[in-house]
Amino acid sequence: MKYVVIIGDGMADFPLEELNGKTPLMAANKPFMDMMAKEGFCGKVTTVPDGFPPGSDVAGMSLFGYDPAKYYTGRAPIEAFGMGITMDENDVAFRCNLVNLEFNPEEVVMGDYSGGHISTPEAKILIEDIKRHLGNDEFIFYPGVGYRHIMIWKNGLWKMKTTPPHDITKKGISSYIPEGDGSKTLINLMETSWKLLGEHPLNKKRSNEGRLPANSIWLWGQGKRSQFPSFMEKYGLKGATVAAVDLVKGISSMVGFDTPFIEGATGYIDTNYENKAKKALELLNENDIVYIHIEAPDEASHNGNVQEKIKAIEYIDGRIIKTIYEAVDESVRFLIVTDHATPISMKTHYACPVPFAIFSKGKDREGGSVSGYDENTGERLFTGEELIAFLTKGHKS
Numbered sequence: 001m002k003y004v005v006i007i008g009d010g011m012a013d014f015p016l017e018e019l020n021g022k023t024p025l026m027a028a029n030k031p032f033m034d035m036m037a038k039e040g041f042c043g044k045v046t047t048v049p050d051g052f053p054p055g056s057d058v059a060g061m062s063l064f065g066y067d068p069a070k071y072y073t074g075r076a077p078i079e080a081f082g083m084g085i086t087m088d089e090n091d092v093a094f095r096c097n098l099v100n101l102e103f104n105p106e107e108v109v110m111g112d113y114s115g116g117h118i119s120t121p122e123a124k125i126l127i128e129d130i131k132r133h134l135g136n137d138e139f140i141f142y143p144g145v146g147y148r149h150i151m152i153w154k155n156g157l158w159k160m161k162t163t164p165p166h167d168i169t170k171k172g173i174s175s176y177i178p179e180g181d182g183s184k185t186l187i188n189l190m191e192t193s194w195k196l197l198g199e200h201p202l203n204k205k206r207s208n209e210g211r212l213p214a215n216s217i218w219l220w221g222q223g224k225r226s227q228f229p230s231f232m233e234k235y236g237l238k239g240a241t242v243a244a245v246d247l248v249k250g251i252s253s254m255v256g257f258d259t260p261f262i263e264g265a266t267g268y269i270d271t272n273y274e275n276k277a278k279k280a281l282e283l284l285n286e287n288d289i290v291y292i293h294i295e296a297p298d299e300a301s302h303n304g305n306v307q308e309k310i311k312a313i314e315y316i317d318g319r320i321i322k323t324i325y326e327a328v329d330e331s332v333r334f335l336i337v338t339d340h341a342t343p344i345s346m347k348t349h350y351a352c353p354v355p356f357a358i359f360s361k362g363k364d365r366e367g368g369s370v371s372g373y374d375e376n377t378g379e380r381l382f383t384g385e386e387l388i389a390f391l392t393k394g395h396k397s
Helices: 031-039 056-063 075-082 120-134 183-198 201-208 231-235 246-254 273-286 296-302 306-327 384-391
Strands: 002-008 041-046 092-103 108-112 139-145 148-153 216-223 239-242 289-294 332-337 354-360 381-383
Touching: 002 056, 002 273, 002 306, 031 306, 031 332, 031 354, 041 056, 041 384, 056 075, 056 246, 056 384, 075 092, 075 148, 075 216, 075 246, 092 120, 092 183, 120 139, 120 183, 120 201, 148 216, 148 246, 183 216, 239 246, 239 273, 246 289, 273 289, 273 306, 289 306, 296 306, 306 332, 332 384, 354 384, 381 384
Parallel strands: 002 289, 002 332, 041 381, 239 289
Antiparallel strands: 041 354, 092 108, 092 148, 092 216, 139 148, 332 354
């Protein structure tokens, strides 16, 4: 038996008045997800343990079969690992977003957590200039994908409170700046970036073209180096992951999976779904289990874009799941799942049990869903570790 795990990031939601009381999952035309839910085994999975932030780092770790209570040290070190950054024992990694701030007379407001969805080539130019002006032997900046980057604070402090920028869109930042030991250092770095980025030729060009300037860095998600047992050690399976974002690549790499570069994978609605499906099928020939992560539904939710979220779900169904389903036989078992809810009404992550469906061709199981794949799918509740052990039962666990 081989396994394909398809994670639609942030697909779960709340019923929306504009969809006549339906969620985007309910409203989307997704015949393959629905078929797998109706003919397979369904339930819900708790991906965020009590007391943990409902981010894709915690939830993603759960869906790879690792209890965050045992292995989680912070979001940034996972992404750093995925970017190939070597951390020493006393290093602290921070997520370094390029964001757009609105400098109003009465308050500085988080205008856009993604710096106006800045492209990777543009972001690299800005981060390299940040590195030249703010970087040194103590603070090292690494360019990533889109607005997502990493700063390493050598021998730094990390037991402080920071806030994800996507949680505070259109809110004043004064209540959300870092607090605790070392916070003044972070605040100084962020505020120093305002002048540098605000006057940067690339941002002036973006403004002249009617695009938002990425006029600040935002530091958050800090943590020290973490270590996982390999997926082979834990579950007895060789695996690989198809993903665009460094966070998922980081989790994948930490568990010993291959994480190849995917041409055209952006982390947005315009990602190359066909290349992701094609690469997953190639990897399935060489591996026991392949994860496919699609960020687009989550990005649409953070932007409050209902129609884009529905479209992202439909693209996952019609351009990834359909392609893989038609290419494999009964020896492949599917897991369709989302990592957490990202309600359109909240524009941020929400911790709650989320639906899953397990399906194999020609192998109907008790526990299918009448309505298809949506937030009402299934009653049996699993943790992430329990779900992956259940999916791969018969192998070492």
